[in-house]
Amino acid sequence: MSKAAVLGAGSWGTAFAKVLADAGTDVTLWARRSEIAEAVVTRHENPDYLPGIVLPPTLSATDDHEEALAGADIVVLAVPSQSLRGNLERWAGAIGPDATLLSLAKGIESVTLLRMSEVVSQVASVDPSRVAVLSGPNLAREIALGQPAATVVACADEARALAVQKACATSYFRPYTNTDVIGCEIGGACKNVIALACGMASGIGLGENTIASLITRGLAEIIRLGVALGGNAATLAGLAGVGDLVATCTSPLSRNRSFGERLGLGGSLESAQAATNGQIAEGVKSCTSVRALAAANGVEMPLTDAVHRVCHEGMSVHDAVGMLLGRRIKPE
């Protein structure tokens, strides 16, 4: 039986730890704050991130990362993208020599423009074949409620992907394996940016035709970037691409979509940030890094560019819509 450590007790870290426990895997959740670890152990609840969800009594938790990592052969990294490097620097020394490192984060690192699996192999000094990613339409609260969903576990080393798949397969959570790490990570990071755009459109009162057009053209630019970086277009037509894009762009549970909606309703970046209650809308930072990554690879991503301009250059949502519709007309 696998032993897993889940490092990060936000909504997805906690929900995924529940999935692992429900799959029969021996799992310990690491929380930064001792009161969260204590609530998980004594009350079987994470009141800050998944209030009202009953966690399995078999799920243990601690605020000591060395305790969580002892003997773990699957190390799940469940902190936000921009904090992964700093945290992993502290954890790396306690990770076992043959453990698989599984990233749940959906973002591109600012400045370095690295994908999360690249950050992991660089910081932990492990071969890329030891790094896996999990990505798909997996809104944390729905998974924690046991609503059926599927996902993708991608790793260059298929045997490791299979081991992770086995460790997290339950009656409600269906993981598929893939060797296309790049495609999965690009899908996960970029869909957050398109969800911001959909939220903005909804916030200014636009309807379903607009949302469908944003999702579809968003997918086109995500595929362009993924393929330019060496990913597979078929991955982006799957759960880690279209699947996650649709879930995030249409669900009121999405932090990114909700964040965009607040901007569309006229809120400032600061007020939208304050309304997330400590949760992270990854697309707000990743729109800038994805845009830079696209530019460095000669890929056009007009929607991502527009989201960056609204979030970071003071452009209004109305002006962004005008800018997009003013583009040269061309074949699909």
Ligand SMILES: NC(=O)C1=CN([C@@H]2O[C@H](COP(=O)(O)OP(=O)(O)OC[C@H]3O[C@@H](n4cnc5c(N)ncnc54)[C@H](O)[C@@H]3O)[C@@H](O)[C@H]2O)C=CC1
């Ligand atoms: N929530 C969801 O539905 C899903 C989230 N994800 C991804 O999973 C990753 C983790 O997100 P969530 O679990 O949703 O987190 P969250 O947004 O619910 O909360 C953030 C968590 O990270 C911790 N944290 C924040 N800054 C930190 C720092 N500097 N150092 C250490 N810990 C820090 C917080 O204490 C909290 O535990 C993100 O990349 C997100 O995009 C992926 C799939 C689903």
Ligand SMILES: O=C(CO)COP(=O)(O)O
């Ligand atoms: O990644 C997610 C669903 O798959 C969660 O999206 P948000 O971060 O926008 O809530």
